[in-house]
Amino acid sequence: MSGAPSTSTISHEDVLAWLRVYAQVIADNRGYLTDLDAAIGDADHGANMDRGFKAVIAKLMDTADKDISTTLRTVGMALISTVGGAAGPLYGTLFLQASQAAAGKTALTLSDWATMLDAATEGVIKRGKAGPGDKTMVDALVPAVQALKGAIAAGQSFPEALQSSARAAEHGMQSTLPLIAHKGRASYLGERSAGHLDPGATSSYLLIKAAADTWAGSY
Amino acid sequence: MSGAPSTSTISHEDVLAWLRVYAQVIADNRGYLTDLDAAIGDADHGANMDRGFKAVIAKLMDTADKDISTTLRTVGMALISTVGGAAGPLYGTLFLQASQAAAGKTALTLSDWATMLDAATEGVIKRGKAGPGDKTMVDALVPAVQALKGAIAAGQSFPEALQSSARAAEHGMQSTLPLIAHKGRASYLGERSAGHLDPGATSSYLLIKAAADTWAGSY
Amino acid sequence: MKKLINQPDDVVRESLEGFAAAFSGMIRLHVDPVYIVRADAPAKGKVGVLSGGGSGHEPMHGGFVGYGMLDAACPGAIFTSPTPDQMQEATRAINGGVGVLHIIKNYTGDIMNFEMAADLARDEGIEVASVIIDDDVAVKDSLYTAGRRGVGTTVLAEKITGAAAQQGRPLAEVADVCQRVNGYGRSMGVALTSCTVPHVGHATFELPEDQMEIGIGIHGEPGRARTALQPADQVTEMLMEPVIADLPFKTGDEVLLFVNGMGGTPLPELHIVYRKALQIATQHGLKVTRSLVGPYMTSLEMAGCSVTLLKLNAELTALWDAPVCTPGMRWGM
Amino acid sequence: MKKLINQPDDVVRESLEGFAAAFSGMIRLHVDPVYIVRADAPAKGKVGVLSGGGSGHEPMHGGFVGYGMLDAACPGAIFTSPTPDQMQEATRAINGGVGVLHIIKNYTGDIMNFEMAADLARDEGIEVASVIIDDDVAVKDSLYTAGRRGVGTTVLAEKITGAAAQQGRPLAEVADVCQRVNGYGRSMGVALTSCTVPHVGHATFELPEDQMEIGIGIHGEPGRARTALQPADQVTEMLMEPVIADLPFKTGDEVLLFVNGMGGTPLPELHIVYRKALQIATQHGLKVTRSLVGPYMTSLEMAGCSVTLLKLNAELTALWDAPVCTPGMRWGM
Numbered sequence A, B: 001m002s003g004a005p006s007t008s009t010i011s012h013e014d015v016l017a018w019l020r021v022y023a024q025v026i027a028d029n030r031g032y033l034t035d036l037d038a039a040i041g042d043a044d045h046g047a048n049m050d051r052g053f054k055a056v057i058a059k060l061m062d063t064a065d066k067d068i069s070t071t072l073r074t075v076g077m078a079l080i081s082t083v084g085g086a087a088g089p090l091y092g093t094l095f096l097q098a099s100q101a102a103a104g105k106t107a108l109t110l111s112d113w114a115t116m117l118d119a120a121t122e123g124v125i126k127r128g129k130a131g132p133g134d135k136t137m138v139d140a141l142v143p144a145v146q147a148l149k150g151a152i153a154a155g156q157s158f159p160e161a162l163q164s165s166a167r168a169a170e171h172g173m174q175s176t177l178p179l180i181a182h183k184g185r186a187s188y189l190g191e192r193s194a195g196h197l198d199p200g201a202t203s204s205y206l207l208i209k210a211a212a213d214t215w216a217g218s219y
Numbered sequence C, D: 001m002k003k004l005i006n007q008p009d010d011v012v013r014e015s016l017e018g019f020a021a022a023f024s025g026m027i028r029l030h031v032d033p034v035y036i037v038r039a040d041a042p043a044k045g046k047v048g049v050l051s052g053g054g055s056g057h058e059p060m061h062g063g064f065v066g067y068g069m070l071d072a073a074c075p076g077a078i079f080t081s082p083t084p085d086q087m088q089e090a091t092r093a094i095n096g097g098v099g100v101l102h103i104i105k106n107y108t109g110d111i112m113n114f115e116m117a118a119d120l121a122r123d124e125g126i127e128v129a130s131v132i133i134d135d136d137v138a139v140k141d142s143l144y145t146a147g148r149r150g151v152g153t154t155v156l157a158e159k160i161t162g163a164a165a166q167q168g169r170p171l172a173e174v175a176d177v178c179q180r181v182n183g184y185g186r187s188m189g190v191a192l193t194s195c196t197v198p199h200v201g202h203a204t205f206e207l208p209e210d211q212m213e214i215g216i217g218i219h220g221e222p223g224r225a226r227t228a229l230q231p232a233d234q235v236t237e238m239l240m241e242p243v244i245a246d247l248p249f250k251t252g253d254e255v256l257l258f259v260n261g262m263g264g265t266p267l268p269e270l271h272i273v274y275r276k277a278l279q280i281a282t283q284h285g286l287k288v289t290r291s292l293v294g295p296y297m298t299s300l301e302m303a304g305c306s307v308t309l310l311k312l313n314a315e316l317t318a319l320w321d322a323p324v325c326t327p328g329m330r331w332g333m
């Protein structure tokens, strides 16, 4: 996607690349996410996310010359006004909070990225009032943030830290399988929600993984 | 069903036996007649006839001490007020006309029966305005009447004549298979009505056959 | 068969009982024989308007009993014409002394049963006029067949004729209005699925996932032809073009456009069909001045729809707009 | 998937276009962002009443826009809450200067999007109050879950609240009426079949011929439990008993009984359910003084129904009876 910059930071261009990759990942997994949502929700998560990220891509045409924070804000606003459902406000908030945390930055260090993801996750938790174990996207995001912070403390390299957070998000996503949902639409199913992956946790894992994959050679 | 009377005529009791046998035949063929109607009509002929003849049987409890004409009139009225659809007025008329032709008779000779069936068939034709080849019950009734008349002219016995008319009705019913319906609900299908037996022709054949079977040993 | 019913043989009776209880302010249910009648019938000095037919087409006809529409309706068994005794008693119950109009859909059974009932009512000294609705362009009309079926125009005829009767017009005039509506209305329908008659227990016909029946009636019967399933816009064209060609409807005509649901098709799909039908009508220079969209004349749970075009004039438009207060159609009061 | 549609992605837009054209006298369609608004909005000095939610529930909510009910409705994608910008603009469009009430069904997505919209509208200086409808007794209520879903009571709340607003009552009072309706209404639903979301193309869940889903919502989601298909009377009991027990409704209570069709169930079946529900209510000493039967809040073509009981008093009854003129509910005018 992006060329490999010489510094060990994430450029605006890298962020754009990540968003483009994720939009493609969502398009590819549209049916999968919707099937997950059909089992314990209302069969629209894939369509919702795909509609949102198609709108994001269209909007990003105009922001190539803006900065990281502006881009992320644009993403958040586009998601809020096109996705709807639970995912719209939640992913919208995620990107708006990340945007605020990135204010003024022209490139992101590993610790910038950790701070942003932390703020983004806090935003999601505040908006949706879900905690870990409620079988939501929070179950993928929180471990990703924790893994990032741990990686920094352990002195891992940027690529290693990204891989750690992606793996943690994956485990978090998988941890939703046996859970009984307490938040969102799946909670109406009560015990019948157990035995299915949470669609939002899955799309959140894919978001973290897209960052790790896209930025693998960018530092 | 009925014992064998000493004269070669059909008694009131024989007529009642015929009606009871036919009611049972209809109950047994309810699903079959409805399936025939499903193919080229509206899937109710079996249910219609069964509803009607169940009502007939209930009414006949009261008429055991009446005469043939009264009984047939009761049958006609019961059919008219319970069957509905095309079959209600048509079978109702059939029995009302047979009743009129039997007025004053305490027993039916072969020629009485032929006269009655002729009048009944004419009544159906007048009410429904269908002719032979229109793929209706007329296609079973008209050959039955013709066979009866022919049998009389040929000097056949009562049982032989009844068998002749039943065979003719059966052929008449079978002749409807390739026909394109011109009357009734099947006519809306146009050419798609060909290749299916007409349900009304089938129930009419069963009526004639029930007479032949019931009265086989009654003369 | 998946239905919210108890015994198949009790479907009509139990649903009528529920219906009558839910709309007790507007209608009454008479049993033995069965008919639905306006709560305030008979209206003295007003022509009574009666219709009826097999059940399974709800809200038609019972749902159209009330002020400004039908005075009574006779429901038969499912998809089976009611019987003459029902019609005769209903005719008596709504006779306000100035006669009764029978609105009859053109099916052999309905015709014969209504004919017998009219004879019986006339024997009692009640003046009876009859109008036969036969608006289905899918069926070839001919002297040698049963003629065209009565479909969507029936709903419009009952509304407009009922309004004319409500105005106090005499029987001949009321019958004439009904006759004119029938002359000006044309319909055609399509099915995406069959329906299941409760006492049969399985679908009347099997329709593969990629096929549809075009030119259907309202009794779950197969249509004129089975064709590949098409997008809604093409289906709408297949229905609209024969309808427009038949009267024919001409540039400048004011029309009512009625998109009717067969029961199992949700409203948004009917609106998609309406959208295209309106475009096609407009392309033909027709002015759609009145509209009706919804499941008004159904075939149980069949998926599909029909479109009806009715040519309007000032009189018919005013009668359409007149107040009506029935369980199935209500405005102006 | 057998539907009268063109492209799955065009279903909502095209059906809204058809809907707006068919009911142009009552409502207008605004696009970008999408909302349906009363043809005569804003009504100066009247509280505006706004609702919205995913599409696929028609006639709710767009079909309830008009005199005496909603001032605007925001339709989302199928089964997906609309977005804050839609709600914000609709709020602005119906603000008659005395504030706007948002009626929100209790779904996480709806809550969050309406919350954001209310914040945005308040930033503009528009007074906004919100009432959340959560009447589904099939769902256990708890602080630790998303709480109960908003189902059938929503329809009744929109009618009654709309009437209160139409009388010119101030925002706090209008909100209070809505809150009380929610407090007095309880519902539960059953599905006999799944529905098919157009862009998915196959049924959301598979339900064998002899099974039903009890305790469903309105988004084609599975219910609380899958059980053997029962006769209508038993199914009605399974719905009514938890509803009655929950408030609890008591001997002597006057109630409105609402039997709602999920889309694919024909009217006669709803009347069979109504018949039994009325018997059960009566056995419990409840006085059913008002009724509503029909597909008012659907899940596309899903077969099934829900029952709602709403405890009435003189005020709520009068508001229920007040004139209403919308595409989906109309009386008194």
Ligand SMILES: Nc1ncnc2c1ncn2[C@@H]1O[C@H](COP(=O)(O)OP(=O)(O)O)[C@@H](O)[C@H]1O
Residues within 6 Å of the ligand: A037, A041, A042, A044, A045, A046, A048, A049, A084, A085, A086, A087, A088, A090, A124, A127, A128, A129, A130, A135, A136, A137, A138, A183, A184, A185, A198, A199, A200, A201, D079, D080, D081, D108, D109, D110
């Ligand atoms: N309160 C909440 N907090 C965090 N995430 C939530 C919450 N409610 C739902 N979600 C997430 O949203 C996902 C569903 O999104 P989506 O299907 O697009 O919206 P909807 O549920 O409105 O149809 C769930 O799988 C879950 O991960």
Ligand SMILES: Nc1ncnc2c1ncn2[C@@H]1O[C@H](COP(=O)(O)OP(=O)(O)O)[C@@H](O)[C@H]1O
Residues within 6 Å of the ligand: B037, B041, B042, B044, B045, B046, B048, B049, B084, B085, B086, B087, B088, B090, B124, B127, B128, B129, B130, B135, B136, B137, B138, B183, B184, B185, B198, B199, B200, B201, C079, C080, C081, C108, C109, C110
């Ligand atoms: N005009 C007619 N003349 C004679 N028989 C007719 C006529 N129309 C219909 N039938 C007979 O009636 C039968 C259908 O009866 P039935 O299914 O009970 O009534 P419906 O067609 O009203 O549903 C047809 O199979 C045919 O034999």
Ligand SMILES: [Mg+2]
Residues within 6 Å of the ligand: A037, A041, A042, A043, A044, A045, A085, A185
């Ligand atoms: Mg969802």
Ligand SMILES: [Mg+2]
Residues within 6 Å of the ligand: B037, B041, B042, B043, B044, B045, B085, B185
């Ligand atoms: Mg039939």
Ligand SMILES: [Mg+2]
Residues within 6 Å of the ligand: B042, B044, B085, B086, C054, C079, C080, C081, C109
């Ligand atoms: Mg029939």
Ligand SMILES: [Mg+2]
Residues within 6 Å of the ligand: A042, A044, A085, A086, D054, D079, D080, D081, D109
């Ligand atoms: Mg959703």
